[in-house]
Amino acid sequence: MSAAMSTVPSVINVGADLLADAVSAQAVEVTRVDWQPPMPGTAGDLATVVGDPARAGANDRALQAVLGVTARLVDVLPASEAVGLQPGEFLHAGPPITWERASGPMRGALMGGAALEGLCASPEEAPTLFESGSGVSLAPCHSRSAVGPMAGVVTPSMWMFVLEDTATGRRTYCSLNEGLGKVLRYGAYGPEVLERLRWMSEVLGPLLQASVRATRDSVGPVDVTGILTQMLQMGDEAHNRNRAGTLMLMRDLAPAMVTSGGEATHVAEALRFIGGNDHFFLNLAMPACKLALDAARGIEGSSMVVAMARNGTDFGIQVAGTGDEWFTGPAQVAEGLYLGDYDRSDANPDIGDSAITETAGIGGFAMATAPAIVRLVGGSVPDALATTRRMHEITLGENPRWSVPVLEFQGTPTGIDVTRVCRTGILPQINTGMAGAVAGVGQVGAGLVTPPAEIFPLALSRLAERARDRVDD
Structure with missing residues (x-):
């Protein structure tokens, strides 16, 4: 007893801080373990999935598949050619949605898209078209190997980036970025929005196609994954901050654009547009991430998330081990900073x-590498550092190519694991823009948001069901 009394105590506190605070007040060092019970109702499914003998190997294969992809920009094409969109077909962000359930910004983008394609004389006439359902159809971008920011509406005449994994030939696609403010992806559809989109189809798209093809054929395709690696060390997180990435893309494409044979005024307009749009590279970062994550789709037994997407009404995830099934819950309104006189009452639930x-x-998971992002989305620099550290608790590993200088070049947390989310209650952190809830308004702010917690137990339940089925077979 006397020996024990002479030893400096070592205290580890798990859970509530009551005991830790009392011991700490007596000048005793305490190690605090941040722990909480698993999400309610998940204990049985967690035991099944975590105990699935196929899971560890499946997750390792899924993570390595993602890390092994290099995305390169190989072409720029109209959506009619890139993803086979026919007149009257519309792609949109997030899980499947109908016009009846569509949010204000989604409706606004669809209305503008319908007018752009000449399906109606003006955007204001489009609701009747979508209500009737005659000659129009809606489908998620993800169903065509594509992604779209915010409303994500894509029509046949819009041009799309084409990214390719050289090793497999798999491709993903994304529309061109319009900039910020009153733009179609935020649900605006005024004359200036449609005029800009027509210019993008008639001038910007063909110029980008010529420069991408010339660059590809002379020095090799632009290495989008490589640009992501560099920009993360230059203060971008590749979601709401893409300044360095956009400038590096211009560096790679500008010479071929200048010598493309296009009219000098058009080339100047295109370069001015890209250079003045810090978000331009976002529409390359997104399909690059999809290209990597799609490499893990269909790996039976894997509990790794391969897509998170929102349509302004629902937030959905897809998991490597459950095919293309969506697990959905209500989209949340972001917490952040608002433009002008807008406030939370003006914001639509998360979309894109x-x-x-x-x-x-990357994005919210890499906030530590882009501390300046907090000036756009809110929070503080310590919050940004803590967010990246916290995301490591719910991921399967890290990406050594995408490293964070301030964290001793630790790789970004990669491979969201459904079981870890359910065990810890920690939800993925997302940096996002905010669209106005009313069609036609456009952007009202930017902020931080997390998925609805209930979608992860839904995915876990399906993983457990499949694990039991494999045992029965």
């Missing part, structure tokens, strides 16, 4: 496929 960046380990 851009959370594919967080799913791949």
Whole structure:
């Protein structure tokens, strides 16, 4: 007893801080373990999935498949050619949605898209078209190997980036970025929005196609994954901050654009547009992340999330081991900073496929490498550092190519694991823009958001069901 009394005590506190605070007040060092019970109702399914002998190997294969992909920009094409969109077909962000359930910004983008394609004389006439369902159809971008920011509406005449994994030939696609403010992806559809989209189809798209093809054929395709590696060390997180990435893309494409034979005024307009749009590279970061994550789709037994997406009404995830099934819950309104006189009452619930960046380990997961992002989305620099550290608790590993200088070049947390989310209650952190709830308003702010907690137990339940079925077979 006397020996024990002479030893400096070592205290580890798990859970509530009551005991830790009392011991600490007596000048005793305490190690605090942040622990809480698993999400309610998940204990049985967790035991099944964590105990699945196929899971560890499946997750390792899924993570290595994601890390092994290099995305390269190989072409720029109209959506009619890239993904086979026919007149009257519309792609949109997030899980499947109908016009009846569509949010304000989704409706606004669809209305603008219908007018752009000449399906109606004006955007204001489009609701009748979509209500009737005659000659129009809606489908998620993800169903065509594509992604779309915010509303993510894609029509046949819009041009799309084409990214390819050289090793497998798999491709993913994304529309061109319009900039910020009153733009179609935020649900605006005024004359200036449609005029810009027509210019993008008539001038910007063909110029980008010529420069991408010339660059590809002369020095090799632009290495989008490589640019992501560099920009993460230059203060971008590749979701709401893409300044360095956009400038590096211009560096790679500008020479071929200048010598493309296009009209000098058009080339100047295109370069001015890209250079003045810090978000331009986002529409390359997104399909690059999808290309990597799609490499893990269909790996039976894997509990790794391969997509997070929102349509402004629902938030959905897809998991490697459950095919293309969506697990959905209500989209949340982000917490953040608002433009002008807008406030929370003006904001629509979260929308867009851009959370594919967080799913791949950048965006909100890489906030520590882009501390300046807090000036756009809110929070503080310590919050940004803590967020990246916290995301390591719910991921399967890290990406050594995408490293964080301030964290001793630790790789970004990669491979969201459904079981870890359910065990810890920690939800993925997403940096996002905020669209106005009313169609036609456009952007009202930017902020931080997490998925609805209930979608992860839904995915876990399906994983457990499949694990039991494999045992029965």
